[in-house]
Amino acid sequence: MCRSDSLACTCTPTTCAAQGKTCGTMPDGCGGTLSCGTCGANQQCTSNVCVAVCTPTTCAAQGKTCGSISDGCGGTLSCGTCGANQQCTGNVCVAACTPTTCAAQGKTCGSISDGCGGTLSCGTCGANQQCTGNVCVAACTPTTCAAQGKTCGSISDGCGGTLSCGTCGANQQCTGNVCVAVCTPTTCAAQGKTCGSISDGCGGTLSCGTCLSKQYCSNNVCVTGCMPTTCSAEGKNCGAIPDGCGGTLECGICVGGQSCEGNVCGSGESLQSYDR
Known part of the structure; x- marks a missing residue:
């Protein structure tokens, strides 16, 4: 510092600690030299600071x-150069890569990989075309x-x-992408x-069971008694024959x-041949 009664000034030296230095020598700022110590094992002095040895x-x-x-x-290492065809x-060093082309890939628009880490620009499409x-293909108009x-x-x-065509309201169901009234199957x-199979009224089929012994299924209802035969069961196709239950079957006419x-x-x- 400078005294008020003199032009002479005094200098206050810095310290290693004040400068954050831990090794080697450095100026004290007043023309002298500071010794900041040495580093320990596995350390080196870099810019007057002890750091781990690299x-x-x-x-x-x-x-x-x-x-x-x-x-x-x-520092920087030079790892050499590659040989021919590398x-x-x-x-x-890897085998030299020969980039593909848009034409070789049959591509006519947009960007594709060249197979060697680069990108190929295959152009744009004309009017009324899309990529x-x-x-490039003919432009498509969505339905x-x-x-x-x-x-x-x-x-x-x-x-x-994909088109989203909405949802159906209450008491409706989506069938074939069309809202229809909810169908309640019959029974x-x-x-x-009481027997056989019938439609449930909603596109399904109901199985109504089988009949007991001494019963037969007539129009999907079990009835008790005699089960009439049929013309086809008897191999007949004309005239009238008994149905086996007291009735008569009409088996048609010949043409x-x-x-x-x-x-x-x-x-x-x-x-006649048949009769013989």
């Missing part, structure tokens, strides 16, 4: 064979739910997209049926000049 890495240790990399201690990728899968007569669920727009009991013999249609000659 052991530079090597190209081999990093698996690098070409180009330049950091040695981890502030290229340096990520500081490693689909990097190929609509209304155009397809659909009122619910999701459908294709015909151009690779065998509601229809008074085309045929005659009914034994309740079977045929020519007179074939019937």
Whole structure:
């Protein structure tokens, strides 16, 4: 500092601690030199500060064979160059890559990889065309739910997209992407049926069971008594025959000049041969 009665000034030296220094020598700011000590084992003095000793890495240790990399201690390593038909990728020599082309890939629009880490620009499409899968195709006009007569669920727009056609209201269900009134299936009991199969009124089938012994199923109802035979069961196709239960079955008439013999249609000659 300077005295008020003199032009002479005094200098206050700095300290190693004030400067954050822990090793080596440095000026004290007043023309002198400070000794800041030495570093311990496995330490080195860098810019008058003790730091851990840095052991530079090597190209081999990093698996690098070409180009330049950091040695981890502030320096740079030169890892060499590649041979013929090789290229340096990520500081490693690899077989040289021959980029593909848009034409080789059959692509006419947009961007694709060149197979060697680069990107190819394959151009743009003309009027009334669109780029689909990097190929120019005729422009597609998406359909609509209304155009397809659909009122619910999701459908294709015909151009690779999906249309949401909404939801149905109360007491409605979505069938084939169309809102329809909710269908409540009927039952065998509601229809008074006790056997066989009937429609449930909603596109399904109801199984109404089987009949007990000495019963048969007539019009999906079990009845007790005699079960009539049929013309086809008896092999008859004309005239009348007993039904086996006291009734009569009408088995039809013959056509085309045929005659009914034994309740079977045929020519007179074939019937005579049959009789023999």
